[in-house]
Amino acid sequence: MPIKVIIPTILRPLTNQQKHIHIDGFKVSEVIDRMEQQYPGIKAKLVSEGNAHRFINIYVNDNDIRFQEGLATSLQEGDVMTILPAVAGG
Amino acid sequence: MLTIHHKLVEAMISQAMSDHPIETCGVIAGPAGYNLPLRLIPMKNIAQSENFFRFDPQQQLLVWKEMDARGEEPIVIYHSHTSSQAYPSRADAELATEPQAHYVIIPTASLNEEVRSFRIIDQMVIEERIRIVHQYQPELELQMVA
Numbered sequence: 001m002p003i004k005v006i007i008p009t010i011l012r013p014l015t016n017q018q019k020h021i022h023i024d025g026f027k028v029s030e031v032i033d034r035m036e037q038q039y040p041g042i043k044a045k046l047v048s049e050g051n052a053h054r055f056i057n058i059y060v061n062d063n064d065i066r067f068q069e070g071l072a073t074s075l076q077e078g079d080v081m082t083i084l085p086a087v088a089g090g
Numbered sequence: 091m092l093t094i095h096h097k098l099v100e101a102m103i104s105q106a107m108s109d110h111p112i113e114t115c116g117v118i119a120g121p122a123g124y125n126l127p128l129r130l131i132p133m134k135n136i137a138q139s140e141n142f143f144r145f146d147p148q149q150q151l152l153v154w155k156e157m158d159a160r161g162e163e164p165i166v167i168y169h170s171h172t173s174s175q176a177y178p179s180r181a182d183a184e185l186a187t188e189p190q191a192h193y194v195i196i197p198t199a200s201l202n203e204e205v206r207s208f209r210i211i212d213q214m215v216i217e218e219r220i221r222i223v224h225q226y227q228p229e230l231e232l233q234m235v236a
Contacts, residue, residue, distance in 0.1 A: 009163075009187070009188060009189070009190070010187040010188070055185055057147045057150065057151070059147075059151050062148075062151060062152075064147050064148065064151075082151060082155075084147075084150060084151060084154055085185075085187035086144055086147065086150070086185070087115070087117070087133075087144070087145040087150060087167060087185075087188075088137070088142070088144035088145065088185045089142070089143060089169060089179060089182035089185050089186070090141055090142050090179035090180070090181035090182055
């Protein structure tokens with residue numbers, strides 16, 4: 001079940017400059033694991049110690065996964081997963 | 091070098107002054123690849139802090155989708171420093187993820203300090219000159235929101 005994943009500028013060097021890719025998975029974590037197989041190095045940019053990085057926002061459709069089930073958030077056919085680094089600083 | 095319309099600079103300063111002592115933040119979008127800031131979008135600082143800012147994630151998603159749909163990219167990412175000099179903090183450098191953007195810092199603690207602009211790539215900070223202009227080409231000014 002392919003999910004469309006939108007890749008931010010900063011990670012496009014890892015996806016051969018593709019802005020979006022299609023990856024199979026029933027959960028956010030599965031999509032990330034399969035992305036890692038195809039685009040090695042990407043998982044470490046997104047996940048640490050079993051959670052999404054604090055300054056990486058991951059959305060399923062328009063919903064921040066922090067307010068759903070985090071990396072265990074389930075996916076359905078036609079869902080769009082968007083990765084956006086937080087814009088933050090001091 | 092950042093070339094920017096004076097109305098956009100004034101809008102950033104006025105937003106920063108009105109949010110002081112909380113850090114202000116926002117983005118100025120422009121056509122992708124043209125390095126010209128046009129559309130100023132004030133962002134909600136979800137941290138509501140005097141020494142930290144973070145774009146509201148929900149608003150950021152909407153704004154980033156809108157920029158994508160319009161063929162734009164973030165040309166300027168701005169925030170204020172409310173008690174320190176207008177130079178990127180360690181967190182600013184570590185969290186910068188838009189290599190094509192101009193990172194603008196507005197100091198609100200002292201009226202004597204100027205707005206400054208930086209490129210931040212791989213945590214390396216390079217200051218750049220700001221050229222403030224009083225007009226863009228007329229058709230571009232129509233797209234400017236400030």
